[in-house]
Amino acid sequence: MRLRNLSVLATAALLVASACNSSGATPAPATTGPGASTVASAPASAPAGNVAVKIGIELPLTGGEAPNGQPTANGVALAISKLTVPGFTITIEQKDDALNGHHDPPTGAANVTALANDPAVLFVVGPYNSNVAQAEIPVSNAAGLMQCSPANTNPGLTKTWGGVDPKTLRPTHPDQIAYVRVATTDDLQGAGGADIAYNVAHAKNAYVVDDTETYGKGLADVFATDFAKLGGTVLKRDGIPTSTTDFTSYITALKGLTGLDYVYYGGVTTSGIGVFRSQMAAQSMASIPFGVGDGAVDGSAATASSFLNLAGADGDANTYGTVAATHDIPNPAQFTTDYKAMFNTEPGSYSAAGYGCTQVFLQALQAVGPADGSDLVKLRADIRAYVADSSHSYDTALGTFSFDAAGDTSQHIISYYGFDAGTKDWKFLQQRDFTANPMQ
Amino acid sequence: MSVLSMASTRRSLPNIPWRTVGGMAIALVVAYLVILNASGPQAQEQFINALTTGALYALIALGYTMVYGIIELINFAHGEIFMCGSFVAYLLITTFGFSGAITDLPLLAGVLFVVFLVSMLSMGVVGVIIERFAYRPLRNAPRLAPLITAIGVSFILQNIVFVGISNSVVSVPKLIPFTILNLGPVSIREINLVVIVLAIVLMVGLQLFTTRTRLGTAMRSTALDREAAQLMGVDINRTIAITFFIGAALAGAAGVVQTQYLGVTHFRIGFQDGLFAFTAAVLGGIGNTTGAAVGAFVIGFLQVISSAYGYGRWNEAIIFATLVLVLIFRPTGILGQQLAERA
Numbered sequence: 001m002r003l004r005n006l007s008v009l010a011t012a013a014l015l016v017a018s019a020c021n022s023s024g025a026t027p028a029p030a031t032t033g034p035g036a037s038t039v040a041s042a043p044a045s046a047p048a049g050n051v052a053v054k055i056g057i058e059l060p061l062t063g064g065e066a067p068n069g070q071p072t073a074n075g076v077a078l079a080i081s082k083l084t085v086p087g088f089t090i091t092i093e094q095k096d097d098a099l100n101g102h103h104d105p106p107t108g109a110a111n112v113t114a115l116a117n118d119p120a121v122l123f124v125v126g127p128y129n130s131n132v133a134q135a136e137i138p139v140s141n142a143a144g145l146m147q148c149s150p151a152n153t154n155p156g157l158t159k160t161w162g163g164v165d166p167k168t169l170r171p172t173h174p175d176q177i178a179y180v181r182v183a184t185t186d187d188l189q190g191a192g193g194a195d196i197a198y199n200v201a202h203a204k205n206a207y208v209v210d211d212t213e214t215y216g217k218g219l220a221d222v223f224a225t226d227f228a229k230l231g232g233t234v235l236k237r238d239g240i241p242t243s244t245t246d247f248t249s250y251i252t253a254l255k256g257l258t259g260l261d262y263v264y265y266g267g268v269t270t271s272g273i274g275v276f277r278s279q280m281a282a283q284s285m286a287s288i289p290f291g292v293g294d295g296a297v298d299g300s301a302a303t304a305s306s307f308l309n310l311a312g313a314d315g316d317a318n319t320y321g322t323v324a325a326t327h328d329i330p331n332p333a334q335f336t337t338d339y340k341a342m343f344n345t346e347p348g349s350y351s352a353a354g355y356g357c358t359q360v361f362l363q364a365l366q367a368v369g370p371a372d373g374s375d376l377v378k379l380r381a382d383i384r385a386y387v388a389d390s391s392h393s394y395d396t397a398l399g400t401f402s403f404d405a406a407g408d409t410s411q412h413i414i415s416y417y418g419f420d421a422g423t424k425d426w427k428f429l430q431q432r433d434f435t436a437n438p439m440q
Numbered sequence: 441m442s443v444l445s446m447a448s449t450r451r452s453l454p455n456i457p458w459r460t461v462g463g464m465a466i467a468l469v470v471a472y473l474v475i476l477n478a479s480g481p482q483a484q485e486q487f488i489n490a491l492t493t494g495a496l497y498a499l500i501a502l503g504y505t506m507v508y509g510i511i512e513l514i515n516f517a518h519g520e521i522f523m524c525g526s527f528v529a530y531l532l533i534t535t536f537g538f539s540g541a542i543t544d545l546p547l548l549a550g551v552l553f554v555v556f557l558v559s560m561l562s563m564g565v566v567g568v569i570i571e572r573f574a575y576r577p578l579r580n581a582p583r584l585a586p587l588i589t590a591i592g593v594s595f596i597l598q599n600i601v602f603v604g605i606s607n608s609v610v611s612v613p614k615l616i617p618f619t620i621l622n623l624g625p626v627s628i629r630e631i632n633l634v635v636i637v638l639a640i641v642l643m644v645g646l647q648l649f650t651t652r653t654r655l656g657t658a659m660r661s662t663a664l665d666r667e668a669a670q671l672m673g674v675d676i677n678r679t680i681a682i683t684f685f686i687g688a689a690l691a692g693a694a695g696v697v698q699t700q701y702l703g704v705t706h707f708r709i710g711f712q713d714g715l716f717a718f719t720a721a722v723l724g725g726i727g728n729t730t731g732a733a734v735g736a737f738v739i740g741f742l743q744v745i746s747s748a749y750g751y752g753r754w755n756e757a758i759i760f761a762t763l764v765l766v767l768i769f770r771p772t773g774i775l776g777q778q779l780a781e782r783a
Contacts, residue, residue: 062607063602063607063608064607064608064609065608066608100598100602100607100707100708101602101607101608101707101708212753236750237750238747238750238752238753239752239753240747240752240753241752241753241755241756243708243712244755245698245702245704245706245709245712246493246701246702246743248489248492248493248702249486249489249490249493249743249744249747249748250747250752252479252482252485252486252489253479253482253486253747253748255481255482255485256479256480256481256482270608270609272609274609275609275611275702275703275704278611278703278704279702279703282614282618282703283618304608305608305609309611310609310611310704312611312703
């Protein structure tokens with residue numbers, strides 16, 4: 001009897017411990033970060049007269065999401081370490097929205113709630129994933145806390161898409177935006193993917209598949225539409241649940257698609273895209289070019305859990321990817337030098353975007369700070385209003401841009417990449433400004 | 441005459457369930473025709489994919505159904521044992537230094553033998569340990585207690601791998617060459633043939649063990665009526681421990697198959713594939729080992745058919761809808777349950 005009671009108690013304790021361990025919403029101390037991150041430390045005490053404020057990071061930082069989120073967070077940390085605003089001491093409050101290694105919308109929403117409840121947090125960089133943003137925008141809107149996403153690309157977050165008004169994401173203050181992004185949207189990224197397929201890979205017949213999530217499906221839908229507009233044919237349109245590891249039946253089905261010369265997979269690496277490509281290679285189909293969006297352009301073949309790493313040596317060949325941000329930043333050599341000096345590794349796809357979002361915050365703080373002083377409530381509200389004001393422009397590592405009334409960047413650039421067998425990494429091919437050079 | 445001695449006379453009378461075999465044969469033909477309609481020239485390959493997927497689920501499902509049959513516990517940790525088995529295979533293969541297919545047949549056979557043996561034995565031991573310390577003390581407790589315990593053990597195993605080995609998808613070198621064998625009219629990849637044959641051998645071995653050995657008879661009698669079996673001299677604790685060992689060993693074998701067939705593992709695959717395997721066990725008739733195998737192949741075919749017809753997005757919905765429909769019209773599952781008799 002005693003042993004049984006002990007077992008029950010022990011089991012209950014283990015359950016509680018497991019639940020706590022698996023939660024991604026545990027507040028992270030501002031001075032530590034996973035992996036190669038070196039977050040700027042808070043001084044033991046702020047210089048006399050300086051107002052202590054915080055910038056929040058809300059990104060997927062662990063598990064299979066780390067190749068996406070960590071380099072982006074590092075961009076924020078780099079900016080905070082290099083740039084200052086007189087009268088303010090800025091530290092980072094970092095949150096991880098990965099649950100069990102995969103981005104998790106409820107965890108993201110809980111993180112933004114925690115950040116909003118901290119009066120010193122004036123601005124949030126994040127999230128990375130569009131479905132996480134769908135969960136977070138209502139929270140930041142209600143709290144009046146400005147978020148800048150370095151990487152969200154689903155158009156529906158800021159504009160009417162699929163018949164859905166973005167105001168449904170802002171039930172508390174529908175006419176007030178608390179969300180902007182420096183990434184270009186998927187209506188252009190999908191077009192870029194189609195451009196690569198048709199004009200770079202010279203494909204005529206494509207198989208289009210998505211991971212059934214917001215970002216992946218939206219991107220694949222745009223690709224399918226624009227590929228057809230260019231003159232290509234979508235032979236089959238498919239959706240594969242994110243939990244899938246056995247793609248053999250889907251890949252076998254490809255063999256029945258006559259004339260197939262391109263596969264486009266909309267989704268993120270943690271949905272299994274790399275595994276799909278490796279299983280394609282195992283079935284001797286690696287000669288068919290493979291296109292992905294920015295959710296899978298997440299590092300070289302040497303980066304653990306990246307798309308190129310999981311696709312394998314055979315699967316990496318003939319792969320193309322897009323990034324919804326400019327590659328040709330104004331001073332790439334300096335940025336890379338600074339990043340490598342701090343983190344001892346190459347910048348990621350969205351490191352400069354993380355840096356750019358931080359610069360938006362710092363410029364807003366510089367503009368409203370002197371008048372608001374130490375009034376944190378007013379600072380948060382005025383920063384939100386400043387960034388939401390589409391008349392302001394920002395000089396950043398990404399170049400000069402502004403946000404429109406919906407919160408979208410004025411930079412409509414998609415960067416194209418292809419796999420380089422020599423470096424075993426993504427190699428920049430070209431970038432296209434869809435404002436100056438729209439798809440016909 | 442004791443239950444154990446009855447087994448010795450039954451040994452000379454093979455009992456092949458011809459209705460079940462006939463039904464399965466008809467079902468396979470129908471499945472092939474359905475696949476043929478969607479896949480055309482790829483029908484044979486898709487059929488083999490379905491058999492392979494079903495074989496993988498069957499190896500996992502057997503453990504679920506054996507444990508439920510003997511102590512009426514849904515062992516939620518069983519999927520995680522399958523996952524741990526896959527990581528044992530991953531660690532062994534990478535420690536040995538292999539990075540791809542082994543073309544030397546004796547070396548390949550030797551390495552696979554060692555990997556399977558270590559994975560099965562280690563997972564068998566893990567299964568016994570879990571039963572001894574997490575479930576046995578709760579054997580007479582209300583049903584909810586061991587169920588919650590099983591969920592807790594499942595989280596513990598997941599987190600051990602998540603923290604201790606890898607928190608993301610892990611690519612595992614495939615040792616078996618992905619070459620195609622032409623066996624008359626059938627073209628089949630080596631790996632598919634190995635998986636299907638292995639699953640059949642293990643399932644037949646299990647069936648022979650339970651029907652023709654003293655320990656197997658003890659297992660069946662314990663599942664039928666624990667108190668009566670105990671009165672007849674069966675060591676209940678040892679019998680249940682052996683059941684857990686065998687079930688976990690089969691899950692360990694499935695873990696190795698996962699790495700060699702799909703080349704990937706992840707700390708969450710135990711939950712995903714375990715759910716399908718448990719569904720297979722219920723679909724076939726919980727407690728019925730033949731039913732678990734049948735249910736597993738049904739799920740394998742449903743997965744392939746749904747993707748062949750372009751309904752991959754609806755994969756999980758189709759599988760669970762099938763389960764619901766079968767249970768509505770046949771609550772005991774396809775082949776009926778085999779549970780303890782109650783007074």
